[in-house]
Amino acid sequence: MIASTCFHCGSDCGKTIINFDQKTFCCNGCKTVYEIFSSNDLSCYYDLQSAPGAIPKEIEGKYNYLDNPDIIERLVEFEDENIQIITLYIPHIHCSSCIWVLENLHKLQPTITSSQVNFPKKTVRITFNKEQISLKEVVTLLSTIGYEPYISLEDYSTGTTTINRSLIYKLGIAGFAFGNVMFLSFPEYFEVSEYWLEQYKHVFRWLMFAFSLPVVFYAAQDYFISAYKGLRSKLLNIDVPIALGILVLFIRSTTEIVFDLGTGFFDSLTGLVFFLLLGKFFQQKTYSFLSFERDYKSYFPIAVTRITKTDQQKRKEENIKVYDIKQGDRLLIRNEELVPVDCILIEGNAQIDYSFVTGESESVGKQSGDKLFAGGRQLAGAIEIEALKSVEQSYLTQLWSNDIFNKDKSTSFTNLTDTISKYFTIAILCIAAVSTTFWLFTDPTKAINVFTAVLIIACPCALALARPFALGNILRIFGKSKFYLKNADVIEQLAQTDTIIFDKTGTITTNKKSNIEYQGLQLTPEEESLLKNTLRASNHPLSRSLYDILDEHNIITLDDYQEHIGKGIKGKSAQNTIKIGSSGFVGNTKDSEALNTSVHISTNNKYKGQYIFHNQYRKGIKEVFNTLSKTYNLSILSGDNEGEKQYLEQLLPKKTKLFFNQKPQDKLNYIEILQQHQHKVIMVGDGLNDAGALAQSDVGIAVSENVNVFSPACDAILDASQFEKVTTYLGISKKAIKIIKSSFVLSFLYNIIGLYFAVTGQLSPIVAAILMPLSSISIIIYVTVLTNILSRRLKPIK
Structure with missing residues (x-):
């Protein structure tokens, strides 16, 4: 590891290097975790994998709601006089080091009896003595060592599930x-x-x-x-x-x-x-560690901090369940927490990220008195808000009041096997009736044998096995290639579609990086240094992105630093001042016509230029759309403005339809109109704003940077790194259906041979014993081999 890399989490320490025990750390949190492990004989944690840890987050007061007995009762899966057992979801579990330290929690805290990790599900099952340590203290311990549990409102609403x-x-x-x-x-x-x-x-x-x-x-x-x-x-x-x-x-x-x-x-x-x-079993053995059914409860916290005043006018903070929030309650929202209700900002600097709800990629600054909507994430420290509505009445919750979320897609879909079986059953019953009638007049002693033989040999075992084994194998193959389907029916539905709709932000663009272009007068080295050091003090997402691309400069102490929420930041060092932010804030007298997100710069009251942020589109996006346009009708529905419209028109095929400023309901309505015109629609999205569209579509695919967290209700989850394989997945789905149809033909041939022996009265036990298993096994081998050959098209993408 290089000297500027944190020994615990592997992050770049930059200029903020903390030295301890001949090792470097990026922050006091990582140093503290290392101290905890070292003092408890757990330092071999770092021997399993280099830099396996996570940067601990600020957790003071965050888990006070776990003092509530009602909440504890709903979360724990077992409790007696002394023992409590709880299973917690830990998103940060990613390697052997994580498993080792989580299964050795008893060395950190002896009152924890045992802890077992389920790596695929990223959960840890903890047994502890509730008389000596509370659930809150267990969760706090996990957060302290960098393994913060994710506890949502869904956990409280549903409780534990049985398998x-x-x-x-x-x-x-x-x-x-x-x-x-x-x-x-x-x-x-x-x-x-x-x-x-x-x-x-x-x-x-x-x-x-x-x-x-x-x-x-x-x-x-x-x-x-x-x-x-x-x-x-x-x-x-x-x-x-x-x-x-x-x-x-x-x-x-x-x-x-x-x-x-x-x-x-x-x-x-x-x-x-x-x-x-x-x-x-083969068909139903799907991805139990993934959640295909999510609503807002999957993302909301269980409790929130309410601020009240006592008779002595002293502030009192108490934790209440989100369902207990009433109009007029004053709430404390900490950094990185979701706003649970529609509200008014009372105090603090609000920088709200609404991408979770609307799809708009950039956060917005809010001032005291501004209205905030449920589902926004606070990015700039703690704020205080006043609730305008209860959780059930908030805008976000109303997104789920649409009838589409009560629709079960499986009830409106008839698979290929059931379609054929209707005619197959009628044909077999007719053959049985006719042949039995014939033998009643020819040789009555054979009539009953012929009747039963026809029904036995024509039992559609091969017909019934072809689809589950073929689609079950495709499910497995897709899963290995990081495309996870809810069930086998989704493959058949994919094969029937003719229209694909894409969300833009987070779907065809990546959230991990963006292209930043500078336009304007060249900055001097002194100006660049002042810009870098001013950005260092800001936590705004655009500031962090811009900070990361600038060259390294020596750290200087600013004489003055001011942050104007929703406008920009100002820094001063010696005789030089700099303003960074909106066009009006920095004093740009020319109107900026660019719809792209821009950060403007002025130094010493002189306008210098702007950094323009362009979306970074996923690898292979042009080839994917060009290939799909030959077979499918393509559209893009985006909640963003039209800043990228001209670029997309050049990048994508001409017949691709582009729609911007689309609200969640607009996306749902668009798909519904297409379906009324007999189109079968795939919706590809990523955020909560796409949930309605994903539910309305015939097949909803959620693109996720991390398949284990934050994916809305859908029929399939696609790992973002595999986006360019979309065309291959769709092609394999169509060919898999052709394989199933050909296996049906093979199955019918077996039935015809068997029916010949049955109808002519020549069927003996030995023939039936050989023919029936032979037909079943051969069908299984046939579809398995062909689908495996088909899967060779899915080459790994690095």
């Missing part, structure tokens, strides 16, 4: 039964006729019957329930012929062993259910 493991249990039972039944069937497969088989074959058959009971009445129950609900709703879904096939297999097999007619089809029965459940 449904029934599918795993059913799969295990079906697999166990299938293996044993196959083993017991081997002697009859090979027609062994020794004495011991003749003596024990009845035992073997009744054992197979016993193994089939839990498979039929427990493992396969979901198919019977689904078929019943489908018939009750007058729908022939894929589960109707499956349930019918399972039922006929079981009844015929039971009849055969009861009347000693044969060994039955228990092997086929248990194998069918096992493979069906395996396909369902």
Whole structure:
């Protein structure tokens, strides 16, 4: 590590270097964490990975709401007389060092009994003695060492969730039964006729019957329930012929062993259910550590600090739940906290970032008396506000009052398998009826065998397995390539779309960097030094961005520094003064026509020029849009102004439609109009302002710099680093559907061969036992191999 790099967090120390124990630190917080680890014999934390820590944030008073018993009760997952257990989400978990230190919390605090990290979910489950340490102290300890938990209003509203493991249990039972039944069937497969088989074959058959009971009445129950609900709703879904096939297999097999007619089809029965459940498990094994269903509760704090005055006119601060905020309450909002309600700014310097709600990329300065809206994030220290409304009445909450957030997309979508199964079921029932009628007049002794054989051999196991295994494999492949889908239906919906709409800020642009261009008179070295040192004292996002690109200069002490909220900053050193900010603030007499974000500079009352901030567009954006324009209708809906319009018109294909100054409701309405004209729409966005549009679209894709945090409700989450693969993902989705359709053709061929034996009365147990598993396994292999070949198009992007 170089001398100017912080030993704890790896950040550049710049000119502010703190030396301790022959190591360098960027701030006292990092130095304190190092001291804590060293004094508690945890210094090997740094041996696992270089600079693994995070810069601790100011936490004084931040977690006072965890003194509230009602809040504690809703957050903890277990509590008895002495013990409390809580699972906390820690966004900063990122490496082996994080796991090690979090699982050794007991060395820092002996009253913590145990702590277990779930790395994919970025959570830590902590067990502690509540008589000796409080939940607030546990959370404060985590924040002190750089692992601040993220606790939101959603945690309070929903409490802990339970995991449904029934599918795993059913799969295990079906697999166990299938293996044993196959083993017991081997002697009859090979027609062994020794004495011991003749003596024990009845035992073997009744054992197979016993193994089939839990498979039929427990493992396969979901198919019977689904078929019943489908018939009750007058729908022939894929589960109707499956349930019918399972039922006929079981009844015929039971009849055969009861009347000693044969060994039955228990092997086929248990194998069918096992493979069906395996396909369902493969398809449903999605990304439990990601949240595809989020609303404003996912981002809001649980509690806020209310300021009141006692009888002696002394200030009193108390923590209340956000749902208890009433009109007229005076609230304290700390740095980096969200404004929970619509309010009036009473005191303090407000610099509000509304990108979370509106999509507007730049923060805005507010003065005392200005109105603030819920969802804005305060960026410039603590402020005091007066609530105008309760949480439920605020602007942000009203975004969720739209009926679109109550719509379940799955109810309006019929997948390919269900579409085909309707006609397949009718055809099989007709074939069974006609062939049975024929044999009733030709050879009545074969009629019942033909009827059951048709239903058994035509049971659409291969048809039912093709889609879940193909799409399940695509889900896995996309996940490895950092494109996470809510479920398999999303792949099929992606393949059907014809229109794609993109948000601009944070979606096709990156929040991590921007292009800054200087226009004006050249600054002297003295002026550049004064500019750099004046920017050093400002916490405004534009100031920080501009500060980072300027050359290094020696630190000088300013004789005067003033910050005018919403206008700019002023610095003075010796005889030189500098103003940095808006055009009017620095004294620019010429009107600036640029719509781009600009920071103007004047020194000694002489206007020098401006730094113009251009959005940094994602890598490959031009190629992505040019490729998509050949197949899709493209639009951009942005909450920003038209500052980038001319540039986008040059960058993107000519037929791309551009709309600016779009409010959240405007985006939702635009998509709804397209859908009324029979278009299938993909919405690609990133912020809370896109939540309505993502919900209204046929497929909503949230682009995220960090897939584990701050993504609105959506159908898919795309890691921002993989944006240029969008065209590949869509192409693979369409080809995956073609693979499924071709597997259906293969499945129908199997059914035709099997039906020939069944209708002609030639179906024997050995044929059924071989043909049914063979068709299922071959379909699984077919779709898996083809989808894996398809995935080779997804080459890693560095």
